[in-house]
Amino acid sequence: MAAASRISSLLSRSLASSTSSSLISKGRIYGVGRSVVCGYTTAAALEKPITPSVKVTYTKLLINGDYVDSASGKTFPTYDPRTGDVIAHVAEGDAEDINRAVSAARKAFDEGPWPKTTAYERSRVLFKFADLIDQHTEELATLETWDNGKPYEQAAKVELPMISRLIRYYAGWADKIHGLTVPADSPHLVQTIHEPIGVAGQIIPWNFPLLMFAWKVAPALACGNTVVVKTAEQTPLSALYAAKLLQEAGIPAGVVNVVSGYGPTAGAALASHMQVDKLAFTGSTETGKIVLQLAAKTNLKPVTLELGGKSPFIVCKDADVDKAVELAHFALFFNQGQCCCAGSRTYVHESVYDEFLEKAKARALKRSVGDPFVAGIEQGPQIDSEQFEKIMKYIRSGVESGATLETGGERIGDKGYYIQPTVFSNVNENMLISKDEIFGPVQSILKFKDINEVIRRANTTTYGLAAGVFTQDIDTANTLTRALKVGTVWVNCYDVFDAAIPFGGYKMSGQGREKGIHCLSNYLQVKAVVTPLKDPAWI
């Protein structure tokens, strides 16, 4: 089944009855006993979080094929966002650890065997890795939920299958990376050879820890590169586990190195390292700027950036309101609103605005928030206290700037980082909540009159990551599709993330594209080879 349809199955809210993970058996009993934890007012449901039955095995840095302590010996705690309690202490990488990881990756690249392995063999390692991911879905999804707070069902049934799918996709590319023979003006044979770029530094965020790991690592490896990944300090666990599976699949030592640590230390060391040939970063626009500067100040390594967004979701007058409400709700609230492409500005045509608003509010009220290990839960806690505070601050700002708080706006319970699904109406473009990326469960609904107006308003942002368009009219769809300055337009759908669909931003949402064929070029050098032809039959 395609990953896209898995995501959309979330829309049907039929997950409550379908889970069967032994790892969350306690959760099922809990869920059955209480029926579904429905609506965010059931704060009591948060009092006794389920204990995940997975052991945290890998907490050290993976450098040159071994799990090692950090050079400094320091560790940092990683927290359970349901409670704020410590899950484990993880080795804290810093500049010295990055140095070690880069030199391992450098050696693995310069001396092989990985870049010298045949493409077919590389593809077989990646196919095996995908199989292993499938075999370890429960452990990985459990770690993901524990460390991140996302619903277990989402991790296990949507994200993990997307991950193995994406890895197979790039496995299939490994032996199809083609250069060109190029027409020449003169008697010359011209060829382009696509070579791996070298050591890739990859810095990934905490909202989809394992998915982002796969987005970065799979294409880089398919092309024959070696990598140093810095995971987010909030979510170091799943990548360390997955890296073990990569080794089991046959990745040689030094080809994949994983360093846990903080941005200003480990991240900065990677971005400014003179031996790193390429940098890929997913995260905030603010940090993206720093990363790009560091690359510019050091060895001019090329950088791909996948940054923030303030993506419009446009509901036109001919829309089926019920469907539009559900999709707009999903576009914003999916993953606790912690998506870079979240549909965080919901533009609704005035003719359907009132109905839409009423139904959107009702839908948010119905959203089940609670322990993400419980079956049927749609929304878990936010990632950490910093994000939690930031979101609460934006909610206050929304109220203060005159937007109407339709529902939500409060924290849930007194432990962990749960926030009520929140809906604002009467939002305008001058308000902070419609300008800044909130990265939380806060929907802003804006009213518009005509297409030209909504195009102008939708484009009034420094971001340009994605947009949703909801209409049955072919002309409206085509017009909006072309007029919106964004990297992805979803027409009558949202968050469809097939491995083959390129993803990335216009404007300050970033540079370059991930996924699809386009991502390969991020990890390849092009070498033109030119030689004169003596007396050729033709040129």
Added chain:
Amino acid sequence: MANHSNGNSNHTESSFKIPPIKFTKLFINGDFVDSVSGKTLDTIDPRTGEVITKVSLGDAEDIDLAVKAARQAFDHGPWPRMSGSERGLIMLKFADLIEKNADELAALDAVNGGKVFALCKVIDVAEASKALRYYAGAADKIHGTVLKLSKGLHGYTLREPIGVVGSIIPWNFPTVMFFMKTAPALAAGCTIVLKPAEQTPLSALYYAHLAKLAGVPDGVLNVVNGHGHTTGAAISSHMDIDKVTFTGSTEVGRKIMTAAAASNLKPVSLELGGKSPLLIFDDADIDQAAEIAFRALFFNKGEICVASSRVFVQEGIYEKIEKKLIEKAKATVVGDPFDPKVHQGPQTDKKQFEKILSYIELGKREGATLLTGGNRVGQKGYYIEPTIFANVKDDMTIAREEIFGPVMSLMKFRTMEEVIKRANDTTYGLAAGIITKNLNVANTVSRSIRAGVIWINCYTAFDVDCPYGGYKMSGFGRDYGLDALNQYLQTKSVVTPVVDSPCTIGSFDEDPDDSTHIYAQNYPTPPGSSSSPTVPSILLASHPSTPGPTPPVPPLRRASWRKSPAPRLSCWIQRRISSPSGLLHPTGELDSRPLDRGDPWTWASTCGAQRTPSPNSRLHRIC
């Protein structure tokens, strides 16, 4: 079973136990079934000429049943409707199953085709898994293109599976050919009716079984054994087969193409015979050159369409190369292909065996010098000595016709210009080899030889990512590589007017010779359509002359968009004009009046209007 060496008989017994034959019926719609007629065909062990087993013998009626199943599977079944990644997963599983059964599969090809067992396993069967994995990885990468159309149109192409594919494959590489054809067709989402060669049906039936185990739905892959003139002919002339792909002789390829033309004009791809030259230049390393040349011809007992059956050696090293080749031929062990010491097994069948021997006689009669070999080996089975002729002239039969056996023709040349000319002096153009250290020679010869594959300092260097097929009468179309996928895909272009696009403003360009804009200006807008497409104000914000939220539309733009759909729509209308729906004017002229955005697709009503188009309209000329 006797084991022979060239010259010296060396009798040993093969210890390998041939597995029992499990599958002998036709595989149609997911089941093994008897043929409608109930007839069977003896399949022969070329080591002895004895019968291995009887397999069901398919005929036109069986092809009908198989096509019906394939048609149903294509028109209504899940296979073409799955995502490419889902098809890919099934193909990956198929590849794994082949690896698990590699010994048995290799044994089937060895006993059925006289192929060396050890090589079957590491080359043929390994290649099958590899091809499946390669195309499994391609199944989710079949991209159409989004087009950059002029003047307010948006267009894209869809790459759709072509439909039911008829595949007819030869006996020299039963496994490799099976997957060379089926792997890309499966990846594309096609359904298949495959006829293996009547000499070598056994492994194909086994693969059909494994396909089912892997999850290929019923009807997607059908295997019908039979003869070319009956079963093969039924495929190539079938009205419900959308595409035929054939590998075999040029003579049969011509028949297939004729049948396709006479029936439903199905597209055909043909991978046919060859008389491929290998050019060894004076600067070559003697040992390396001799080794490449020897394998290039004698691999698979010479039964390979790319065999380098014309070896041109530059005069400076000719004697040395000739000597080495004779040594190699004499050292070749001919015998039971299951014996690990054996290099060369028997020819595939009696007919081939006799044909090869008759070419050898012809070579002698026409005056070529027989350097070594020339005889059958032993008294049983179809073994022939590795045979080398020298002093072969370009016009001798053995230098012109495809022998398809272990018979090498050695020729001497002086200059590069001369050898290029001689190498190209053939109706074939499948492959060629060049052995030289000189970059200029390599490049010049590569471009000069009219052949589909050029191997420089190597030969038979096949790779699943490397397209392969012929120039001239060696066929057309390409197997392997991403090119092969194209053989199983249709391209559908989808075009629609796009209004108010930021792109259409920039793309406007006025063609002074284009009178179509006169239409746009002279014809009134049809009732019910909007009179002036508006430009999004955001797009005009930087346009100082058009301020304000609802600016007047620049006249040029109005003309441009209105004229744009007209020529294309008119072409489209003309294609459908044969239906008696009043689309033609009484004058017999086509109404090429531009259609407006109000109802661009209700062309019938618009075109039915009794308007007289301008006699100067360029549209008439275009269409």
